[in-house]
Amino acid sequence: MRLSHHFGTTLRQAPAGTEAISHQLLLRAGYIRQLGQGLFSALPLAKRALTKIENIIREEMDAIGGQEMLMPVVHPAEVWQATGRWYSIGAEMARFKDRKDRDLVLAMTHEEVVADLCKTEIRSYRQLPQLVYHIQTKFRDDPRPRAGLIRVREFTMKDSYSLDADEAGLDQQYRAHYQAYFNIFNRCGVPAIAVGSDVGMMGGSAAHEFMYLTPVGEDTLVLCRHCGYAANRQIARFAKPAAAPEPLQPLQKVATPNCKTIEDLANFLGVPKRKTAKAVFMLAGHEEESGTREEFVFVVIRGDMEVNETKLANALHADWLRPATDDEIRAVGAVPGYGSPVGLKNVTIVVDDAVPASPNLVGGANEEGYHWLNTNTPRDYVPSLVAEIAAAGDGDACVQCGQPLYTARGVEVGNIFKLGTRYSAAIGATYLAADGTEKPIVMGSYGIGSGRLLACVAEEHHDDKGLVMPITVAPYQVHLIALAGADARVADAAEGMYRALRDAGIEVLYDDRAESPGVKFADADLMGMPIRLTVSAKSLRASGVEMKRRDRAEGVIVPASDLIARVRAEIGTLFDEIAAKVVPVPFR
RNA sequence: CGGGGCGUGGCGCAGUUGGUAGCGCGCAUCGUUUGGGACGAUGAGGUCGAAGGUUCAAGUCCUUUCGCCCCGACCA
Numbered sequence: 001m002r003l004s005h006h007f008g009t010t011l012r013q014a015p016a017g018t019e020a021i022s023h024q025l026l027l028r029a030g031y032i033r034q035l036g037q038g039l040f041s042a043l044p045l046a047k048r049a050l051t052k053i054e055n056i057i058r059e060e061m062d063a064i065g066g067q068e069m070l071m072p073v074v075h076p077a078e079v080w081q082a083t084g085r086w087y088s089i090g091a092e093m094a095r096f097k098d099r100k101d102r103d104l105v106l107a108m109t110h111e112e113v114v115a116d117l118c119k120t121e122i123r124s125y126r127q128l129p130q131l132v133y134h135i136q137t138k139f140r141d142d143p144r145p146r147a148g149l150i151r152v153r154e155f156t157m158k159d160s161y162s163l164d165a166d167e168a169g170l171d172q173q174y175r176a177h178y179q180a181y182f183n184i185f186n187r188c189g190v191p192a193i194a195v196g197s198d199v200g201m202m203g204g205s206a207a208h209e210f211m212y213l214t215p216v217g218e219d220t221l222v223l224c225r226h227c228g229y230a231a232n233r234q235i236a237r238f239a240k241p242a243a244a245p246e247p248l249q250p251l252q253k254v255a256t257p258n259c260k261t262i263e264d265l266a267n268f269l270g271v272p273k274r275k276t277a278k279a280v281f282m283l284a285g286h287e288e289e290s291g292t293r294e295e296f297v298f299v300v301i302r303g304d305m306e307v308n309e310t311k312l313a314n315a316l317h318a319d320w321l322r323p324a325t326d327d328e329i330r331a332v333g334a335v336p337g338y339g340s341p342v343g344l345k346n347v348t349i350v351v352d353d354a355v356p357a358s359p360n361l362v363g364g365a366n367e368e369g370y371h372w373l374n375t376n377t378p379r380d381y382v383p384s385l386v387a388e389i390a391a392a393g394d395g396d397a398c399v400q401c402g403q404p405l406y407t408a409r410g411v412e413v414g415n416i417f418k419l420g421t422r423y424s425a426a427i428g429a430t431y432l433a434a435d436g437t438e439k440p441i442v443m444g445s446y447g448i449g450s451g452r453l454l455a456c457v458a459e460e461h462h463d464d465k466g467l468v469m470p471i472t473v474a475p476y477q478v479h480l481i482a483l484a485g486a487d488a489r490v491a492d493a494a495e496g497m498y499r500a501l502r503d504a505g506i507e508v509l510y511d512d513r514a515e516s517p518g519v520k521f522a523d524a525d526l527m528g529m530p531i532r533l534t535v536s537a538k539s540l541r542a543s544g545v546e547m548k549r550r551d552r553a554e555g556v557i558v559p560a561s562d563l564i565a566r567v568r569a570e571i572g573t574l575f576d577e578i579a580a581k582v583v584p585v586p587f588r
Numbered sequence: 589c590g591g592g593g594c595g596u597g598g599c600g601c602a603g604u605u606g607g608u609a610g611c612g613c614g615c616a617u618c619g620u621u622u623g624g625g626a627c628g629a630u631g632a633g634g635u636c637g638a639a640g641g642u643u644c645a646a647g648u649c650c651u652u653u654c655g656c657c658c659c660g661a662c663c664a
Contacts, residue, residue, distance in 0.1 A: 009614085011614090012600085012601055012614080012625070013600045013601095013613080014600090016595095016656095017593090017594070017656065017657040034656090037653085037656070037657095092664090138664090140663080142664085144658095144659095157664090309650080322661095419621080447664075449664085483622060485622040485623085486622080490622095505596085506603090515622090515625090515651075517625095518624040518625045519626090521624045525624090535624095536622085536623060546623090551653075
């Protein structure tokens, strides 16, 4: 491609209001342009890179038995109603009506459609296992898109769906994806780690997220250096420090004026926070066919811990949670700041599992200015539910090895879910087993966002001058610069090399513009092709062309007669360097 | 949805107590220049996000509204 007719200009300065490096560089280098909030066009450079990423994904999916197909972006509401997600998903799903006033949705994902297809395509266990996938547009009306391509509303995702007769088959396909995903990210030059994660709106029994660690990431991960424990904060567990056993003491009311927070209370009474019980009031929302149902929830957790809302919502099977208002708290007979489960009736009380194990905690008295000493459950109040609902954070002890955990930020570049039979059962996607019984297909769902992955490539591979694209993802392998000026010999030589490179099947971006050398070098650095070739009067005097890797400071002069062979060798070396990173990863 | 910020040529920005809109880069033409964002000359390009209001007069003041960014809530 000739740069003189290339669609997409470079920008000397990044547009205002861009923070993430990947956002700035992809914009400045002319890869992407923003159309609206969370809506981006991929210009030719980005499109070529995305195609390469998608082809890597195709190769790895095909290698584990995937069959590529294509499902629609617009779905009738019925399939989403059948699984209940029409009701449980809120404004994040874009809905509209067709001319016949029928409800339609823009696809956020395709479990429903796959399950629907299975109704007709899968009849017998003899057809299983299978793996289908597609690379298709998704739309999720995210409340807050951010950081360029890292979090958008419309995006392209590879989503695959495994179909199995039983859990063992699912487990096998799940593990195959686990390794295939590492291969994909390594081939794209994005170092990723797998962490245990929440199943979220997908439902199901287990899930991993593949995270690229970076401060611009929006997920918080809880990690252990010692044993490798890794989990999304949403589900991260930790070893709770055991409370010293002591005999239960009788309840005793004490005056605690102006002690509305655990901090105040602990200071006022001179007790450590872990000897207190904190009351947190939430409303749990349940989206049902008949409408929204809200349930008041009284949460009790030790004062030295915080509630993890994802864990709490999961324990309650709630679709969402919100904090209760003071009026709602009073309505159940509790007092904001002095709330106590003691003596409350007809209220759902959820207790963190550390609370029953911690004797004689200071708790509210449901009376302004008073707390109880020595509250104990179940002696003084009976929980509706005891669950593990505390949030893990920096310094907490690892559940596996007891060493201190730390937190880091990451971008989710892929995820894998064991769905089980939730969708197949709801939609009626069944098969006949060997024993003649009809059983729901056991499904798995696996996603990778290609645009987000491109953003992570840019985030990982850049320097102060611009992008440094890995050979596997780079839009072009070679960036050929002609420093011709008025020198027709240089121009002719460059034209000849451009043709020869193309004829050799090498992807080359050719800067044939009448720009000054500084501009050409700066643009080449910005756009980030892995190999730069410079033809000039100077290089011709050395009877050759300068070849320089984007990731190296120095170039070499290669003889024009050897050009194709030398470029091919360099491309080979670059591919080999990437291939060396593609290694087996133990499942955990 | 809460908090904060920003909307002025393609990009980055200035615009004072209201007085008829400017700078740098980029773009076009011509000439000079060609190994790290060259130089000169000439030129094109703006309903100042939108609507309403105040005023003799609004980029500037008031009201409303839209868009975008950041933090939080939320979330694959």
